[in-house]
Amino acid sequence: MLDVPNTTEKSFADGKILQSVADGVGVITFNNPEKRNAMSLDMWEGLGHALIELRDDGDVRVVILTGAGDKAFVSGADISQFEKTRHNAQASEEYSKRSAAQRALLADFPKPIVACIRGFCLGGGMQVAMAADIRIASENSQFGIPAAKLGIAYGYDGLKHLVSLVGPSWARLLLYTGMRIDSAEAARIGLVDRVVPDAELWNATLDIARTISGNAPLAIKAAKITIAQVLKDEGHRDMDAIKAIGAACMDSEDFREGRQAFMEKRKPKFTGR
Missing domain, CATH: 1.10.12 (Lyase 2-enoyl-coa Hydratase; Chain  A, domain 2)
Structure with missing residues (x-):
């Protein structure tokens, strides 16, 4: 777990989603470091359970999203599941339906969400981060949406946050090429709000969250x-x-x-x- 004095700790999705609460700050950790925190369906469902609990906890005023380990926030969807869950249009539609409630919950969450981004933030990880209110990234972060390299189409909900943050031209460049950009470029185009040295990332994020928690x-x-x-x-x-x-x-x-x-x-x- 992260270095924060937790008052409660829980896990979901067989330990791949961790949740803690301390001093008005809820923390959700994507805990699949062996796969660079790639998101599986059960992790999406676990994220939904964690978000609902934090939404309904009157002591929680702000939520931090972060990834376990030092390699990734979320490196994307778990592609190893695609042959079973997203192998054609019908299967992909069913996959989207199963994660739709969790994605809507994240997008419409009533409390502020701060994304603490270290390392890879790709594909589905970008979707998660862009749904947050504030994005704080370390200097070693990398961002991208490799959908064109996989033959995947992103729908309206998947792209509205991207276009609202970086505008249509940069959205086209990122999507058409599948290119990755570093955190400095991400900050320049408005994809992230602040970039800090890797060693300072967690404390910088926690400081912002605690400031929010102390406000009305x-x-x-x-x-x-x-x-x-x-x-x-x-x-x-x-x-x-x-x-x-x-x-x-x-x-x-x-x-x-x-x-x-x-x-x-x-x-x-x-x-x-």
Whole structure:
């Protein structure tokens, strides 16, 4: 496990998905280092179980996603399963259906998610990372989507995050060529938010997560909801949801606590109410 004082630890998918919680921060670890944390169907299902528990845990305010070992965040889908699970269009459709709920849960997660990326972040690993709110990468990270080298088509959900982050031109370059880029290039095009030395990656990620955890949960929820609506086409935006969470913030105990703490020159203690 990572060097963080855990209060609870659990495992899913026969130990290939690990979960821990400490000080308002939930951590999910992709734990398949022998295959550079390649994602199998059972790992997708385990990820879903871990996410649901952290979503429903009132003490958890932010979630970190990370990979076990020093070689990869997630190196992609487990290609060794493809002959059985994705060998043609029908099988691939069934595969997608079985992982659809987990992918939707990740994309629509109500709490902030921070991806802590070391080493390879390829294919399905890119899908996981791009669904996070914030991506912190080490200097030795590599990114790419080798779908064209495998004959795989990515659907709408698989590409909307990529296009929103890097734009259509870079999305085309990455997809048409299957090329890999380093973390410096990934930061330059907007694929990741911050690059740090490898030895500092975990502490840098944890610092950000703890900062988020110490802020007002309703205010963060308001930001997450509003940003999600901004990214939608105008006709599909839920302006009522934005108005409702804004009103909840302004009527909250946390808003009063924030004002009092400022006046008293002390650190606020937010409860999410």
